[in-house]
Amino acid sequence: MLLHSPPPLPQAAPKGVFITGTDTGIGKTLTSAILTKAWKGTYWKPFQTGLAEETGDTPTVQHLTGLPADHILPPTYALQAPLSPAAASALEGVTLEPERLTLPDCPHAPLIVEGAGGLMVPLTDEMLMIDLIARLNLPVILVTRSGLGTINHTLLSLEALYQRGIPVLGFITNGPASPQNSQTLERLGQCRALHHIPALPSAPEAKDINQIAAQIPSWKRLW
Ligand SMILES: Nc1ncnc2c1ncn2[C@@H]1O[C@H](COP(=O)(O)OP(=O)(O)OP(=O)(O)O)[C@@H](O)[C@H]1O
Numbered sequence: 734m735l736l737h738s739p740p741p742l743p744q745a746a747p748k749g750v751f752i753t754g755t756d757t758g759i760g761k762t763l764t765s766a767i768l769t770k771a772w773k774g775t776y777w778k779p780f781q782t783g784l785a786e787e788t789g790d791t792p793t794v795q796h797l798t799g800l801p802a803d804h805i806l807p808p809t810y811a812l813q814a815p816l817s818p819a820a821a822s823a824l825e826g827v828t829l830e831p832e833r834l835t836l837p838d839c840p841h842a843p844l845i846v847e848g849a850g851g852l853m854v855p856l857t858d859e860m861l862m863i864d865l866i867a868r869l870n871l872p873v874i875l876v877t878r879s880g881l882g883t884i885n886h887t888l889l890s891l892e893a894l895y896q897r898g899i900p901v902l903g904f905i906t907n908g909p910a911s912p913q914n915s916q917t918l919e920r921l922g923q924c925r926a927l928h929h930i931p932a933l934p935s936a937p938e939a940k941d942i943n944q945i946a947a948q949i950p951s952w953k954r955l956w
């Protein structure tokens with residue numbers, strides 16, 4: 734057995750999906766914008782850090798999707814330091830209570846929830862991002878880079894998810910096309926390659942989101 738067995742996916746369409754990745758800066762926000770647009774869903778980033786250096790993922794998704802404001806929920810925690818939520822909150826004297834988080838009512842299903850960084854990012858001294866995913870009880874879409882190094886990073890993340898019984902709807906590769914890597918990840922990771930996002934020649938714009946979103950299977954077709 735290479736990896737633990739993948740937990741079964743829910744039989745019926747769940748309330749939403751949790752977008753995680755093999756790293757920070759891997760393309761979770763770009764992917765979340767594409768999926769929110771494709772499914773005309775509702776985007777939520779519960780933990781935003783790094784606002785001292787960036788505008789934040791929520792306004793980015795709002796801008797890239799051009800969806801009405803009620804498709805975009807505000808972050809539950811918005812922190813300045815470009816660090817993990819646990820480290821940023823300690824610096825800023827903010828108390829995080831991820832154990833109290835529940836899925837918000839979302840006006841437009843499905844809910845697309847974006848993490849911060851990867852699975853093992855600390856939210857507090859007792860809780861990691863992966864524990865929040867388990868608590869919210871959503872299936873995962875894993876964003877990973879397409880090129881060399883992705884096999885190890887992706888299988889490590891899948892193994893962690895499977896060991897915690899977290900179902901994975903599939904992975905999305907981001908970067909220069911590498912069909913061979915996608916096939917290897919499907920085979921060894923027992924996980925579906927949902928889509929590939931190409932390396933765009935410049936910073937993503939709404940037109941890019943529209944074009945890629947048009948290629949995404951409908952939410953209903955995935956269940
Ligand atoms: N396929 C792509 N083509 C061009 N630029 C990309 C692509 N994917 C991501 N980027 C750019 O790389 C940067 C990081 O991507 P993104 O913000 O989606 O990462 P992230 O995983 O959401 O990071 P964080 O952990 O901070 O939320 C962004 O500036 C984004 O526009």
Ligand SMILES: C[C@H](N)[C@H](N)CCCCCC(=O)O
Pocket residue numbers: 757758781782783814815816817818849850851853854
């Ligand atoms: C600031 C950045 N954009 C992310 N929001 C936070 C990433 C935390 C990564 C922690 C780590 O894995 O070292």
Ligand SMILES: [Mg+2]
Pocket residue numbers: 761762763790847
């Ligand atoms: Mg992001």
